[in-house]
Amino acid sequence: MTNGYIRLKNPPSILSSYSCVGSEEKKGPLGDRFDYYSDDNRFNKDTWEKSESEMQKIALFGAMQRAKINDTEIDILLAGDLLNQCVGSSFGLLSYDIPYVGLYGACSTCALGLALGSALYSGGIAEKIGAVTSSHYCSSERQFRFPLEYGGQRTPTSQWTVTGSGAFILGDGGNVKIPECVFGKSLDMGIKDINNMGAAMAPSAVQTIKSYFTETQHSPADFDMIITGDLGYEGSDILKDLLLKENIDIRSNHRDCGILIYDRDTQDKHSGGSGCGCSAAVISSHILKELNSGNLRDVLFIGTGALMNALTMCQGNSIPAISHLVRLTVKEV
Amino acid sequence: MTNGYIRLKNPPSILSSYSCVGSEEKKGPLGDRFDYYSDDNRFNKDTWEKSESEMQKIALFGAMQRAKINDTEIDILLAGDLLNQCVGSSFGLLSYDIPYVGLYGACSTCALGLALGSALYSGGIAEKIGAVTSSHYCSSERQFRFPLEYGGQRTPTSQWTVTGSGAFILGDGGNVKIPECVFGKSLDMGIKDINNMGAAMAPSAVQTIKSYFTETQHSPADFDMIITGDLGYEGSDILKDLLLKENIDIRSNHRDCGILIYDRDTQDKHSGGSGCGCSAAVISSHILKELNSGNLRDVLFIGTGALMNALTMCQGNSIPAISHLVRLTVKEV
Numbered sequence: 305m306t307n308g309y310i311r312l313k314n315p316p317s318i319l320s321s322y323s324c325v326g327s328e329e330k331k332g333p334l335g336d337r338f339d340y341y342s343d344d345n346r347f348n349k350d351t352w353e354k355s356e357s358e359m360q361k362i363a364l365f366g367a368m369q370r371a372k373i374n375d376t377e378i379d380i381l382l383a384g385d386l387l388n389q390c391v392g393s394s395f396g397l398l399s400y401d402i403p404y405v406g407l408y409g410a411c412s413t414c415a416l417g418l419a420l421g422s423a424l425y426s427g428g429i430a431e432k433i434g435a436v437t438s439s440h441y442c443s444s445e446r447q448f449r450f451p452l453e454y455g456g457q458r459t460p461t462s463q464w465t466v467t468g469s470g471a472f473i474l475g476d477g478g479n480v481k482i483p484e485c486v487f488g489k490s491l492d493m494g495i496k497d498i499n500n501m502g503a504a505m506a507p508s509a510v511q512t513i514k515s516y517f518t519e520t521q522h523s524p525a526d527f528d529m530i531i532t533g534d535l536g537y538e539g540s541d542i543l544k545d546l547l548l549k550e551n552i553d554i555r556s557n558h559r560d561c562g563i564l565i566y567d568r569d570t571q572d573k574h575s576g577g578s579g580c581g582c583s584a585a586v587i588s589s590h591i592l593k594e595l596n597s598g599n600l601r602d603v604l605f606i607g608t609g610a611l612m613n614a615l616t617m618c619q620g621n622s623i624p625a626i627s628h629l630v631r632l633t634v635k636e637v
Numbered sequence: 638m639t640n641g642y643i644r645l646k647n648p649p650s651i652l653s654s655y656s657c658v659g660s661e662e663k664k665g666p667l668g669d670r671f672d673y674y675s676d677d678n679r680f681n682k683d684t685w686e687k688s689e690s691e692m693q694k695i696a697l698f699g700a701m702q703r704a705k706i707n708d709t710e711i712d713i714l715l716a717g718d719l720l721n722q723c724v725g726s727s728f729g730l731l732s733y734d735i736p737y738v739g740l741y742g743a744c745s746t747c748a749l750g751l752a753l754g755s756a757l758y759s760g761g762i763a764e765k766i767g768a769v770t771s772s773h774y775c776s777s778e779r780q781f782r783f784p785l786e787y788g789g790q791r792t793p794t795s796q797w798t799v800t801g802s803g804a805f806i807l808g809d810g811g812n813v814k815i816p817e818c819v820f821g822k823s824l825d826m827g828i829k830d831i832n833n834m835g836a837a838m839a840p841s842a843v844q845t846i847k848s849y850f851t852e853t854q855h856s857p858a859d860f861d862m863i864i865t866g867d868l869g870y871e872g873s874d875i876l877k878d879l880l881l882k883e884n885i886d887i888r889s890n891h892r893d894c895g896i897l898i899y900d901r902d903t904q905d906k907h908s909g910g911s912g913c914g915c916s917a918a919v920i921s922s923h924i925l926k927e928l929n930s931g932n933l934r935d936v937l938f939i940g941t942g943a944l945m946n947a948l949t950m951c952q953g954n955s956i957p958a959i960s961h962l963v964r965l966t967v968k969e970v
Contacts, residue, residue: 305712305763308736313761351952379638380820387946388721390741394823394944398957403641403820405753406741406944406959408723420738420753427760428646430638447948487713487736490727611727611739613720615780619684624731626739 308487308512309519316425316433317478318632321588322366324359326441326467329577329585332566337589338468339366345442345467353391356440359469359581360385360396363588364436367471375400378473379430382421384413385438385580386465387447388613392438392580402434411505411534412488413437414470414584415607415628419485421474422630431475438469439579448614449498461538462499463578466565470584480595483637484520486629488512490611494622498612501623502539502575505608508625509535510546512606516629517552524554528600531591532627533583533607534562536576561586583607587632595634602633641820641845642852649758649766650811651965654921655699657692659774659800662910662918665899670922671801672699678775678800686724689773689802692914693718693729696804696921697769704806708733711806712763715754717746718771718913719798720780721946725771735767744838744867745821746770747803747917748940748961752818754807755963764808771802772912781947782831794871795832796911799898803917813928816970817853819962821845823944827955831945834956835872835908838941841958842868843879845939849962850885857887861933864924865960866916866940867895869909894919916940920965928967935966 325338326345335341340362342348347358360383368374381400384407385392393406409416417435424430442452444465450456474482491511495504509532517523524530535543540560547554561583562576587605594600611624658671659678668674673695675681680691693716701707714733717740718725726739742749750768757763775785777798783789807815824844828837842865850856857863868876873893880887894916895909920938927933944957 305736308713310762353948353952380641384741386722388948389719389743389944389946391944391946391949394957394959395949395954398823398825401822403638404823404959405749405820408717408739408741410722416738423757423762424760427757427762429643429756429760487738489734490731490737492731611722611724613722613724615686615721616724616728619686621728624727626727626737 306519307515308489309515311484312422312426314426315481315483316422316474318480319473319475319478320367320370321472321592322363322370323585323589324363324469325585329466329468329565332571334565334590337593338585352440352442353387356392356438356443357396360393360436360438363469363471364434367473371473375402378402378432378434380405381434382407382417383436384408386444409626410609410611411578411580412607412609412626412628413580415605415630418472418482418630419487419628422482422485425474433474436471437580437584439465439581441465441467444579458574459499461575463501463536463562463575464573465579466577466582466585468581468585470588472588480592480632480634482630482632484631486512486516488627490624490626492622492624496622498617500538501578501610502536503542504610504623505625506535506539506542509543509606509608509627512627512629514550524552524557527557527602527604529557529559530554530604531559531561534578535560535608536562536578538575595632602635605630605632639852640848641822642848644817645755645759647759648814648816649755649807651813652806652808652811653700653703654805654925655696655703656918656922657696657802658918662799662801662898665904667898667923670926671918685773685775686720689725689771689776690729692802693726693769693771696802697767700804700806708735711735711765711767713738714767715740715750716769717741719777742959743942743944744911744913745940745942745959745961746913748938748963751805751815751963752820752961755815755818758807766807769804770913770917772798772914774798774800777912791907792832794908796834796869796895796908797906798912799910799915799918801914801918803921805921813925813965813967815963815965817964819845819849821960823957823959825955825957829955831950833871834911834943835869836875837943837956838958839868839872839875842876842939842941842960845960845962847883857885857890860890860935860937862890862892863887863937864892864894867911868893868941869895871908928965935968938963938965
């Protein structure tokens with residue numbers, strides 16, 4: 305490993321994936337791409353936290369069904385979410401009989417799980433790995449910001465936490481491989497606006513993307529798409545500007561899961577979607593479908609996370625961020 | 638990997654470790670064993686959360702100094718704590734230039750970091766790995782239970798969150814090796830008493846210990862010590878009873894970090910110590926010193942964690958728990 309970058313000797317493939325979303329995500333441009341949705345965002349549960357856990361349970365179940373395996377065939381489960389003490393995952397995945405590693409990378413957790421799972425596969429530690437993440441608009445709002453009932457006004461740079469979950473099974477024999485990844489370093493550029501996560505996270509995505517191109521000698525044009533997790537409109541513009549100053553031009557092939565998931569004109573989500581479930585739902589459905597159908601052949605996915613909590617904001621701290629990268633490809637590499 | 642158990646093909650060793658504690662821990666039976674302490678538990682910081690982060694910073698710095706390396710020589714950092722969104726680690730380790738993987742395993746995180754780090758080393762993914770965890774009595778009390786100022790009465794089975802941090806550097810060339818580990822499965826036996834974490838966690842330790850002995854054909858007598866993270870007096874009794882029913886007798890060589898760290902007669906800590914920092918501080922100081930001096934030669938360390946949060950308790954959920962195991966040995970295995 306050099307500077308967080310690793311080229312895997314024995315790259316795993318994605319055997320299956322499954323996505324699960326709420327009503328707003330279903331109404332968005334990618335609505336038809338998701339595997340499961342709940343009209344009332346409750347998933348038949350009586351608290352938002354239980355609803356979020358239920359999404360993880362459904363997503364992993366769906367991914368296992370597609371891979372035609374049961375839980376005892378998965379060696380290890382890597383999971384996380386945004387809730388305090390990661391209870392979305394610990395409760396959601398409790399019914400499965402799988403060794404469990406809890407991760408916390410905020411909204412970067414989907415990429416972190418895929419990167420770590422790929423490393424464990426390549427190192428011969430595990431043969432089949434589950435990676436699951438989620439977020440829920442209603443559980444996140446009351447935990448990080450205000451209870452929904454308060455009806456707080458949102459600022460133009462604020463993002464909308466995606467109600468969604470995505471599960472992946474890694475192993476041998478799938479079409480889409482993960483041959484490389486970059487484990488990111490945390491970075492704090494002094495942003496203190498809890499309603500501008502894009503600005504807090506963009507410099508960390510710059511750092512990780514720069515590491516990748518420095519270590520590999522690849523250039524952005526080598527990829528069909530360079531997709532970030534949830535920088536939104538604000539953060540994506542900052543990312544492209546900052547990378548351009550480093551002579552890395554991703555303007556033509558950059559996409560952001562937080563931008564793709566909602567329609568800007570008909571769904572008023574300000575700077576776009578965010579959350580652990582944003583990239584998990586978009587990558588596990590839309591992007592993998594595009595890779596499997598041949599519309600995309602080589603993609604860099606960079607999960608972006610902001611590592612503050614509500615208390616550190618009250619105490620006047622700025623927002624550290626982290627970004628992890630995985631390459632998703634159907635090419636022989 | 639079978640049932641979470643893995644025998645590592647290329648076991649790492651512990652190159653160095655460093656411990657950092659508060660005043661109560663310094664006064665306890667292991668006081669002289671710890672490397673650094675703060676008389677007022679503040680570590681020169683103005684909030685308890687910053688004090689906790691500072692402990693992680695100091696612990697990793699101390700471990701790097703002992704290993705005679707700097708941060709750019711560490712491939713990857715595995716860290717976690719009990720605070721919401723793991724801010725103890727994300728803020729505490731921000732100043733180091735190391736790729737960062739955030740973990741959440743509650744009080745099992747020290748063992749989880751050592752197990753995962755050992756797996757990444759053995760798999761050829763990373764050559765030098767940092768593993769850091771912490772907890773702080775004052776930040777934990779107000780987050781999980783009551784603000785200190787409230788002066789809440791504690792029940793007899795309640796445990797005292799240890800103010801402490803422990804850092805480890807894994808790599809090649811140390812005396813104490815990690816040849817085997819077990820990644821635990823989460824387990825919920827229906828305990829709903831937030832003040833009896835020992836009872837919630839003990840069955841999960843039973844499950845992990847049983848997996849180890851089943852997969853290896855070892856017996857408890859093969860080890861000088863079988864040490865759990867923070868079951869305390871209550872949980873340790875339950876553990877020994879439950880294991881005895883499985884014909885696994887660990888009564889003579891079982892120890893618990895939560896029992897060792899405070900004096901029962903002179904320090905009124907009810908059922909003992911707990912927290913991410915409890916096992917991290919005890920293993921990184923006392924246990925490693927005993928292994929390095931030859932007083933101990935072969936130890937099983939089982940980190941025990943409870944995966945609830947304050948809200949899941951209010952919503953009437955029971956407490957899921959998880960235990961991860963690492964073998965620490967100076968023997969050739």
